[in-house]
Amino acid sequence: MKNEMPTPAELMLGNAAIARGAYEAGLKVASAYPGTPSTEVSENLTRYRDELYCEWAPNEKVALEVAIGASISGVRAMSVMKHVGVNVAADPLFTIAYSGVGGGLVLIVADDPGIYSSQNEQDTRLVARAAMVPVIEPSDSEEARVFTKRAFELSEEYDTPVILRTTTRLSHSQSLVYPEERIEQEIKPYQRNIAKNVMIPINARGRHLAVEARMKRLADDAETVGLHQVTYSDRPMRVKSVDGSGHEELKVGVITSGIAYQYVREALPDASILKLGMVYPLPRRQIEAFATRVDRLYIFEELEPFIEEQVRSWGIPCIGKEIFSIQGEYSIQIIIREILGEQYEYDQPLSVPARPPILCPGCPHRSAFAVMKKLKLHAAGDIGCYTLGALSPLDVIDTCVCMGSSISTLHGMEKGRGRDYMKDWVAVIGDSTFLHTGVNSLMNMVYNQATGTVVILDNATTGMTGHQHHPGTGVNLMGEKAPITDIAALCRSLGVEHVHVIDAFDTDLLEKRLKEEVARQAVSVIIVTSPCVLLKDFVPKGKCAVIADKCRKCGLCIVTTCPAMRKYEDGLVEIDPLVCTGCGHCQKSCKFDAIRKDT
């Protein structure tokens, strides 16, 4: 359908389309903490700042509670987070499911099959089932827009928060979107209703039953919810036999949802397909009807066998995770191999050196880690670019669990093994992560008389997710000037007596302070400051260059693994002036004064 005239369609990221849908639905308040792959939803909401309010919260629990408050006040509200963020927000989520909503309340959650930028691959559908919150799932950007709008309607019709689940591939793919006008919603009049909004035991018992009744009603209505799509085919297909010994001809049906649907529709044009737009609760009658029309039923869903287990529990035979992995993203070639039983042939990949992520040229973390490595320190690490400090040649970070965990795990280690055992340990955490959930852990260290040292790598931004502001940066999501949380003052107010603020490139002072504080029998905090080099207003300090006739070709500077440096076969080193920020880290590593810095 190549048109003569340009179409009015816009090419939009899945996340941008979610923001568009929320805007069109009359969204009034959104609160979020950045997390790949969900971050761009909030960033795109700022396009509509004249008609709605959006913010970065310090963490996902706060974000969801802000959205809950806005919903109770009677307006449409939304919170946005990645899958592991839901763990942080689980407390309010599980209980707001009992209370229900005032204005429509939608939680956007982005899962990360394949673990492109996360610490695990958990499936939000399982969390949603535990919380008894319905889940809808779009399969492209246009559906992301439409389903987001529908999520607000369902939330109000069924008096429940609704989760819209996306995945990395959907959130970060662009496809065509057909925007519509925004429809302003009437504000629901506020009425005091403690039986619904105050979850004390006497009220919560009743609400638990109400939630169960609501989910049943939603399951019964699933056919009319209008999000599912079924296409029947009477053409038999040649597929792999169940025992794998050969092929057979039969009518094939596939139940799928989200991005996985896109692989099915391309790879199996002759199959019947039931694409589920709402994956919890499931439309049992529709699934039973679909199953009777096909000879063999496959369930094609990324991550856990969520749909499959329920379908099996109804006594419907199907094939799922016995042939499809619970790990990683799906593809067309998986269908070709596992359903069609055909070879998927291509040239074997060549053996090529890996190129994992690496700290940027001029990154202040490289300088700080070099000092910690020199002192042979181990670090309980945290979530951020600096988690790369676990890899060679930095080799400083020993542990990384979740946001904010560095400080508390360090504390637990000390309580487990004693002060002497921990004499060469520190905690390493970033500024945004510290404000996310590190603060409580530091409070705990002080309260329970730990003696550890916490190194806060303060690069004045939330770096890894693409430079979002936080309460310490002085700017909010809407781009307005905001009051600044002073991290040093905050630490002191928690009772930490020894708080130091040191420039990341003042390595002599950093080394001295680290030695002193790690030896000290008290909780101490060293805030290592220097802005992320990828910030828009970052000003390079100059350019470093190798003085060829002084270079002894020892390679010590190269070991810093600054991506600006390369070594030629004759051993001579060159520094790329295009990417060098003049941080001087290589200069310090050179024992022969063979690197100069031009400012």
Add this chain to the structure above:
Amino acid sequence: MQTKNIIIAGVGGQGTLLTSRILGGIARRAGYDVKVSEVHGMAQRGGSVVTYVRYGDSVGEPLVEEGQADILIAFEQLEALRYIHFLKKDGVLVLNDQQIFPAAVITGVVSYPDDIVSELKKRRKVIAIDARSKAAELGNVRVFNSIIVGMAAKSMGFSKEEWLLVIRETVRADMVEINEKAFLLGYNS
């Protein structure tokens, strides 16, 4: 029309994202169904980055799988080698003839493969250019990817005017002129 599959491979920070948006933009402008798959987050930090563009009458999957690409645009030699098997047998590689050493090569743990370009030429049709030097001559090395886009554009069948329009829509206002020059340099080469 049969769906056209393009892969853009490079190193984080080289502008693969912007390039995929330009390619997606031109296909959208021509009225095709389009999918562009991007990479955000941790993988961008100097790591191997790959994005996909697919367009045609109706596009489902946002990815381009092994052996399916019509065009591979590679901004770096090693990344070309990493993704060459994604090209169809008659697919074309448009290569920025540059080397960026991964950390393990910098520290000498592994060595950077020798003579990658002839390895690539043994396998597929290769169009290689030192776009960085050409871009430097234009006054800004960073626009090297527009030169590469210009070279790839020749085998994509949209008009030069359409391309320039999309570039104007996509790049930063103060960079439009130099990007146009860079594109034309590649397109006319």
